Amino acid sequence: MGLDVGWAVRWLTLSAQAMAEHRVELIELDRPIGDSDHGENMDRGFKAVMDKLAEAPPETPGAALKLTAMTLMSKVGGAAGPLYGTAFLRAATALGSTSDIDAATLATALQAARDGIVARGKAESGDKTMVDAWTPAIEAAAATAGDGDVRKVLLAAAEAAEAGAVSTDPMLARKGRASYLGERSIGHRDPGAVSSALILRAAAGAAE
Amino acid sequence: MGLDVGWAVRWLTLSAQAMAEHRVELIELDRPIGDSDHGENMDRGFKAVMDKLAEAPPETPGAALKLTAMTLMSKVGGAAGPLYGTAFLRAATALGSTSDIDAATLATALQAARDGIVARGKAESGDKTMVDAWTPAIEAAAATAGDGDVRKVLLAAAEAAEAGAVSTDPMLARKGRASYLGERSIGHRDPGAVSSALILRAAAGAAE
Amino acid sequence: MKKLINDPKAVVDESVEGFGLAHADLVTVFPDPKYIVRKDAPVAGKVGLVSGGGSGHEPLHGGYVGMGMLDAAVPGAVFTSPTPDQILPATLAVNSGAGVVHIVKNYTGDVLNFETAAELAQAEGVEIRTVLVNDDVAVQDSLYTAGRRGVGGTVLVEKIAGAAAERGDNLDAVAAIGDRVNQNVRSMGVALSACTVPHAGVPSFDLEENEIEIGIGIHGEPGRQKIPMENADGITDRLLDPVVSDLGLGAGDKVLLFVNGMGGTPASELYIVYRRAAQRLAEQGVTVARSLVGNYITSLEMQGCSITILRLDDEMTSLWDAPVHTPALRWGV
Amino acid sequence: MKKLINDPKAVVDESVEGFGLAHADLVTVFPDPKYIVRKDAPVAGKVGLVSGGGSGHEPLHGGYVGMGMLDAAVPGAVFTSPTPDQILPATLAVNSGAGVVHIVKNYTGDVLNFETAAELAQAEGVEIRTVLVNDDVAVQDSLYTAGRRGVGGTVLVEKIAGAAAERGDNLDAVAAIGDRVNQNVRSMGVALSACTVPHAGVPSFDLEENEIEIGIGIHGEPGRQKIPMENADGITDRLLDPVVSDLGLGAGDKVLLFVNGMGGTPASELYIVYRRAAQRLAEQGVTVARSLVGNYITSLEMQGCSITILRLDDEMTSLWDAPVHTPALRWGV
Ligand SMILES: Nc1ncnc2c1ncn2[C@@H]1O[C@H](COP(=O)(O)OP(=O)(O)O)[C@@H](O)[C@H]1O
Ligand SMILES: Nc1ncnc2c1ncn2[C@@H]1O[C@H](COP(=O)(O)OP(=O)(O)O)[C@@H](O)[C@H]1O
């Protein structure tokens, strides 16, 4: 049993809920090492995604993710908008017109999302960005995909992303706004890594 | 024994000391019903008077007061500058070239000072201004002048001025900056009345 | 109190010195007694315009010295009117023989000091006219008070009278147009925070976290009343309505709408106030023919704004549009 | 947080709407997607200039739309770069066929969003050049960081590139002069207080009563280091010295000295900073040939300032002097 468009819509819906719930927390994380807007940006973006989904319900998971990509690109702004936009766009492209996502395709799509973020933002692992959530997530996804269980893949990815977000605490930022702070960025968690983990946790939740 | 130029210089010196000592208090009084500058203005003005006195020691009490008038007018600004300037100028004129002031002349000079303030500022008794210190002061001076004791005249004037300053507390301001506040001016003491009382107390102190 | 200053007693000296350095092409600064004069003053045959007042309202008045506006500005200590020994030489420096207009905001101190200076100047043979600005509707206009304060309208009086002088109007005509602007202009202000006079070191009044002060002047003096914080539209209405009704504005009137920042409020917020005011005026059939939005007459770093409305006629409009070239206001040249 | 706003989420909408009402003679505001266009755009044969970025820096960028400067400005949410769906139509609206220059401050978000918009515009047949502004010496310029931020220099790039476009320079020439300005301009800023983003509701960083933050950017982001409060001359030196040494300024150089207020600092204090900076430059034999003092690129209501220096050559000087007519910068017309 793979993942269908219903899962995709549930995923986005749970993501939107997570952004609304964690809005203040993400703003707070963006305050000491950024400009206090990440939670606001993500919440605004996913609210817009919800509106779009209601307007024109997508027929395939790929269509849902493409619609998400376009909406985030046009509504979020900042660094996160283009990065998440590219991630969802690449994932949508990887999925093509499939209506039933198996574990291998899922892992490939997640990998495509991560690669999109890296291609746009040029960050490497350890630079204290959302990449530090996504890279362990796709590694965990790839490692579990062989079992053929999409739920297991998503759970592994979510857990790895959460650990990845925590791992940004001691890092010195080398990309994004936090990099201006140099040494003073150490000891703070990267907001984009946290929102990434929330989104991947939502993906797992949607498959329950 | 009347008052000579030594008394005048001591008066101005004690006034300058009083303005420096009460600078913050006068600023604080000017805060709720004015613009927080009366202490600063008076301190600046009397410091300048001290400089002038040192540059060209005056020969008569009248000359000392005239020099004070010109200096206050050119250094104090605000409402207090022209008002005190006029007061000292009129007193100087009343004294003429006398070098020995008797009680009657003293009372006349104080009256001239008060009248100068009223002529310039158009305030009446009860308007919550320095006039409310000066009017009782000259009345007390006139009442005691008959005894011929200049010290007694000055002490009476100082005491009356101090009581006059206190009497401004319940008044509703009708002149100057405090008048903008209407009812809200009630319950505050007028800073100009307090500085007037300090100056008249200094006059008495200088005659000890 | 955190300020970009050195010695609190040197604030005006150093600030005016820096102003003179930055605008040496337009003005000459005399340090002691302190006044600021248009570079090419006295302009032959032209009526001179002098204004002044306490410092802390920058760019008023020094920022308005130049072609088409003031010939001289006389800065006092912070929030303290200047003294006759400053006003007199400034007046003499800009007198070309055509006489000098003093533009005086209606505060006891300003009035008394300019009065003395005018007497002294007249004694030296200079003809003086005084335009008193008293546009603040927050203050009751009554024989039994110091009367209304001069606030935002001052900028408009200086610009329009300045243009009249520049085009060659004579002394009485310049004073008359200044008076006409004053008669047709009203203002009201609000403070969201107090300001701190450098030599005082404490805020000029106290406001709770959720309070604002309606009807403030420009000297950090408390206003008409404290009220709980409201949103921008509500505050705008509280400022606009008394101004509109005091002017008796109605359908068909043409006005200049001036939203002024008190120093610590960002431009973005002033435009939110402007938006509401413009919408309300449009609803009432009043045409906003000219606009001015920004920090033009301030109270140090106070947060807040004032709304000023001038009822325009054709002459005032064309004098407003006339070229002006000063450090703080410039167009047409 | 006390602000003259209504709904925190409507701040940019309402502010830009008010801006459009106040300056309807100069600009047209498109509400959704939001961008601001010069009234007479596209100007036949002229290269178009588009800039944009997060809101909260007013008058940047909308205030610089008009003759001789920008053709369009694209305001994002507060401190959040705008999106391609705003930048693209703004770009198309000002393209006369001569191509469009994007002036982009070097922040990851701005760079990525303008990059996408440029790709989309090119796909529609519009030639695009991008001028990246990165003048902030507070940030280490390194391959391993996001690089230096674009701050005060942006205003000068927009003015000078705008003048080049206005005189008819072609696309490459306009981009080249923009790059040249960027290569010759450096800035550094200080905050005496933090600002509060409306939707966040709390100050963007914490400062003790006796602390200041050196090396801040314009997004309420913390700076290079917190230090105890100093006087204006000391703070000025801390900003000026790294700018001067990074530019390698020496005797004989001619510069434009730009003292910028962050939004909550009064003009009088900016002139105290200007005074010190001008004196120090004079001591070093550097000629201050042009000056700009005021709130031109701000951080909401933050207290503080930045110092920007541009090393001038004759061409940049004459392009600086060229007429400009925008809501926030105007001369020569
Ligand atoms: N170059 C980059 N590569 C990957 N992620 C990045 C990069 N730059 C920034 N980010 C991510 O974007 C997040 C900030 O997003 P947001 O606050 O919405 O945008 P902005 O920084 O423009 O205000 C950071 O926490 C980080 O995870
Ligand atoms: N019309 C007036 N007549 C008499 N005294 C006045 C008048 N107006 C103001 N004053 C006095 O001046 C004092 C204020 O002086 P000061 O604070 O130095 O000037 P300003 O009000 O211009 O700031 C008041 O406390 C009051 O005593």
Ligand SMILES: [Mg+2]
């Ligand atoms: Mg951010």
Ligand SMILES: [Mg+2]
């Ligand atoms: Mg006072």
Ligand SMILES: [Mg+2]
């Ligand atoms: Mg005063």
Ligand SMILES: [Mg+2]
């Ligand atoms: Mg941002």
